[in-house]
Amino acid sequence: MSTRTTRRLLAALAAVSALALTATACGSDASDGGGAAGGPKDVTAALEKGGKVTVWAWEPTLKKVAEDFEKKYPKVDVELVNAGTGDKQYTALQNAIAAGSGAPDVAQIEYYALGQFTIGKSVEDLSPYGAKRYATGFTPGPWNAVSDDQAIHALPMDSGPMAFFYNKKVFDKHGIKVPTTWDAYVEAARALHKADPKIFITNDTGDAGATTSLIWQAGGRPYKTDGTDVTVNFGDEGTTTYTATWQKLLDEKLVAPISSWSDAWYKGLADGSIATLSIGAWMPANLTSGVASASGDWRVAPLPQWTEGAKASAENGGSSLAVPKAAKNKELAYAFTEFATTGAGASARVAEGAFPATRADLESKEFLDAAFPYFGGQKANRIFAESARNVGADWNYLPYQVYANSIFNDTVGKAYVSPTKLTDGLKAWQDASVTYGKDQGFAVNK
């Protein structure tokens, strides 16, 4: 081969690849975090000026909100991006913040994960924008989760006061009464499983969210967080109450070894082999779309109680909308956050099936009187609203709860597959959480 041809070929190749590189380099925009926090006036000005808001969220009803928002403010373009669900999105968000580019203007963050972003000072304090006036507009559980004495870190988007979902058809067939206490629940579990060995009262393979919620209901407060001072203690009375009861279910193999959210789970909910769920009030939407064939079989009841006649409840799940400090247009981002979580935006989302964190929606007659065809026409929202009022106060999550939850199965999970006791599993979880917290620079259990 003549060297001239080779050279020409090489030169051509080099030119092409250089072109490709510059072309794409121009395509990506430089990040610019600048700009001090503006007040409510700036928010209005930003809305008039228009621009683009990138929202990272997986919550389905936000689609409608984005459309409504664009209709109301035609100059604003909302780009709704599903950057992953739950911890996948948090990882992406954390990476984007650390990398200094690619962070969205608004991000959906579940309450349990918010601490990780507030302690890292990576979300904007929303009080200067006018968020303070919503302090009494939200139910206490979610509001406590997004705010502290110093700042309002996010606005509550939805909430998950717990309720008891049960398959009435299965219960009726075997003549079992709906349990009102957890002791009665254990009895019901035994009776159901005895009547038909294929039926389990519920499924559980170790779920951090569910476990902490039930400990919360039992009055346990294993986490205390005050800035960087953290306490982890799974030895308190509430926790002991929970483990004593749940250990019975595990020992007698009364819970189905099926993980929540799996295909098998949906199948179990459909065919009645998983007879009850103690879960957040957002569950109706999942049942309606995911387990349509069991429509009419299911009913809702208040959560069983740890002490006869009590009315304690807890939150399970629920998420907020936060504005990352790295957002490009914070005023616009706040405007969208406010629109989606309060007033008309919140009501629109409730109409689409979201569970409200706003008092106004929770107390509206329309909401309370809504009949659920899926639950045989039951006015289930009354039970959920009652539960929301009874959520135990003072619950804290760890500032690194996302990590803690990720190691739940390595520690507490053992109680589900080996002779390890729940108490020992929780102790192991506690130790691992303490070690990790110390490594991250927190003052843990000092």
Place this chain on the structure above:
Amino acid sequence: MPPRTPLNPRPSIPLTVVTGLVLVYTLLPLAWLLVNATKDQNGLLDSFGLWFADDTHLWDNITRTLTYDDGVFVRWLLNTLLYVAAGAGGATVLAVLGGYALAKYRFPGRRAVFAVVLGAVAVPGTALAVPTFLMFSNMGLTNTPWAVIIPSLISPFGLYLMWVFAAEAVPTELLEAARIDGSGELRTFFTIALPLLMPGTVTVLLFSMVATWNNYFLPLIMIKDPDWYPLTLGLNAWNAQAQTAGGEAVFDLIITGSLLTIVPIVAIFLLLQRFWQSGLAAGSVKE
């Protein structure tokens, strides 16, 4: 009946049984996919997995898959086609050019290239994913189609295959004859070498197309914007919907979507395999 010879041995029952088992094992997932693509959500949860439900919803499922969420599936399909055309197509072009050059030209550093290529074949793509991500992130290319296309352009295995193939399939004497007749290097390559390299080229194309079509990990770390998802990521995103509070479970669409996803790749495989077969036979007989 033909006589029993070493090339036509007596049928072996154990061997037939084993082959049959392997066949069933291979085809079972495909059969499951076909059967379940005809069911709706209720049918999926209620009926036996390996047989049809009472009513068939295949057509309904296909239209719903293509229209769900404003037809985002079609967008993902087009993205996948783009990644395959640009990535696998480009990888094949580079492998053919490089393989031919390495087989037929003598130049300094050739042995070094050989070592690098062989080494590169041994490194799994997964191990390179994180460094590639960091590099692309620094260049500001993440979240763009380039982040998927550019890494797909490099196929060390394809290059090695073409190198070996070119060494065998293109007689050096032929190239020398062309040069004596005054043909330039480019003309020689396109008119003489390229047709001879066709079976190898198709093989490399097939391999890189399947690899790019099924690529999950690279787009997963590179792309956050669902508008640029390939089908693999898109279907996974639909699956994740069922795992969130208030999310809509669309198992029926995921299964139908998976079926639609493998149809093109099966078609390509069937269309190209005759070239591939003749390619495998090339060089096996001494002329």
